Amino acid sequence: MAIKFxxxxxxxxxxxxxxxxxxxEVPEFNLVIKDHVFQPSELKVPADRKFKIRITNEDAxxxxxxxxxxxxxxVVLPKRSIVVFVxxxxxxxxxxxxxxxxxxxxxxxxxx
Amino acid sequence: MPAVALLxxxxxxxxxxxxxxxxxxxxxxxxxxVFVAGGVLLGIAGAVSVALxxxxxxxxxGGAGQDVFNAAVLLAAVAMIGWHVVWMSSxxxxxxxxxxxxxxxxxxxxxxxxxxxxxxSLAVLREGSEVVLFLFGMAAGGIGATGLVVGIMxxxxxxxxxxxxxxxxxxxIPMKHFFNITNAMLMLLAAGLASTAAxxxxxxxxxxxxxxxxxxxxxxxxxxxxxxxxxxxxxxYKAAPAGIQIAFFLTTLGLLVMGVKWRQRSALxxx
Numbered sequence: 001m002a003i004k005f006x007x008x009x010x011x012x013x014x015x016x017x018x019x020x021x022x023x024x025e026v027p028e029f030n031l032v033i034k035d036h037v038f039q040p041s042e043l044k045v046p047a048d049r050k051f052k053i054r055i056t057n058e059d060a061x062x063x064x065x066x067x068x069x070x071x072x073x074x075v076v077l078p079k080r081s082i083v084v085f086v087x088x089x090x091x092x093x094x095x096x097x098x099x100x101x102x103x104x105x106x107x108x109x110x111x112x
Numbered sequence: 113m114p115a116v117a118l119l120x121x122x123x124x125x126x127x128x129x130x131x132x133x134x135x136x137x138x139x140x141x142x143x144x145x146v147f148v149a150g151g152v153l154l155g156i157a158g159a160v161s162v163a164l165x166x167x168x169x170x171x172x173x174g175g176a177g178q179d180v181f182n183a184a185v186l187l188a189a190v191a192m193i194g195w196h197v198v199w200m201s202s203x204x205x206x207x208x209x210x211x212x213x214x215x216x217x218x219x220x221x222x223x224x225x226x227x228x229x230x231x232x233s234l235a236v237l238r239e240g241s242e243v244v245l246f247l248f249g250m251a252a253g254g255i256g257a258t259g260l261v262v263g264i265m266x267x268x269x270x271x272x273x274x275x276x277x278x279x280x281x282x283x284x285i286p287m288k289h290f291f292n293i294t295n296a297m298l299m300l301l302a303a304g305l306a307s308t309a310a311x312x313x314x315x316x317x318x319x320x321x322x323x324x325x326x327x328x329x330x331x332x333x334x335x336x337x338x339x340x341x342x343x344x345x346x347x348x349y350k351a352a353p354a355g356i357q358i359a360f361f362l363t364t365l366g367l368l369v370m371g372v373k374w375r376q377r378s379a380l381x382x383x
Contacts (some may be wrong), residue, residue: 025145026317043251043275049136050321052317060252061250061252061253062166062245062246062248062249063248063249064242064245064246068327068330068334068336068351069330069352070352071311071325071335071350071351071352071353071354072315073316074178074179075166075170075242076176077166077167077170077245078169079248080170082170082175082178083175084315084316085314085315085316086159086315087324088321089322089324089325090120090325099119099246100119100245100246100249101115102115102118103115
């Protein structure tokens with residue numbers, strides 16, 4: 001009985017959450033890895049809201065997108081792209097790097 | 113070559129620390145060495161397969177395949193460690209007594225060996241697949257065979273040396289407290305791995321963050337530093353954890369403590 005009663009409530013709640021999720025558009029920003037360098041090396045992103053970064057690897061070798069400042073790590077295979085969700089972050093500067101080419105692949109998020 | 117050595121070192125270190133905790137926790141169990149070596153070999157084979165199938169894995173789960181896979185590997189290791197810890201809790205005293213009386217031979221521990229073999233191979237698989245992908249890239253980028261081999265050897269031996277140091281450090285713990293301490297270390301390891309798993313699911317937006325950086329001690333001790341990495345494995349240290357990661361850490365730890373208490377009580381009632 002209790003299960004029958006709660007099913008519509010659950011459905012309504014799910015629909016509500018689905019609507020909320022849709023209402024919140026997550027802006028996307030692009031990073032390209034070419035010759036083991038991030039382009040652009042500085043990415044301006046909004047403060048205090050969630051966003052996503054699409055990272056495209058144009059090199060013939062894999063790279064790992066990594067940040068210890070905003071705690072993300074994800075491998076980007078050659079000629080592929082990945083999406084990483086980040087934030088909300090407070091205003092400031094956050095570094096990221098390519099773990100497989102640390103000496104050249106370095107960049108920063110400018111959160112404002 | 114230095115780049116190869118450094119990356120290999122960083123990845124091997126994490127696996128080596130996990131293996132040394134596992135080795136300490138299975139102290140005195142016969143044929144343990146064979147199982148750990150087998151776990152490492154299985155893990156390496158798994159790492160190569162994962163690297164070869166990386167494109168396939170990446171496309172699973174609507175593009176979130178890599179994160180889901182990493183989280184699944186970590187959570188499988190958490191489940192295995194958890195099982196071992198809870199099982200050990202009612203046998204720890206018996207193990208310690210046997211160690212003292214039978215001169216280091218523990219028969220009861222063998223049951224748990226295959227579980228720990230799995231943990232070892234999962235640890236090697238996860239850290240190793242990144243190394244393999246990196247080395248593919250390096251080889252394709254035209255690094256010489258000598259540079260590659262010397263780099264790998266330096267990295268592996270450096271990481272392994274720290275693992276061995278931790279192991280022999282742990283062996284100095286008096287037998288009376290030994291299994292209590294290694295069990296506590298396994299619990300912290302499992303909790304830390306669970307929070308890392310949450311991080312992977314979060315970056316694919318499969319879990320909410322529940323607050324992105326609850327605190328930030330990067331300035332004090334960065335996740336990327338040697339000490340930060342070591343503490344990450346040993347006690348689950350994260351410089352800037354998300355709320356969900358703290359929740360995963362505490363939930364895992366809480367469940368394990370409850371499981372241990374429950375096992376100890378039912379063992380007491382039986383005797």
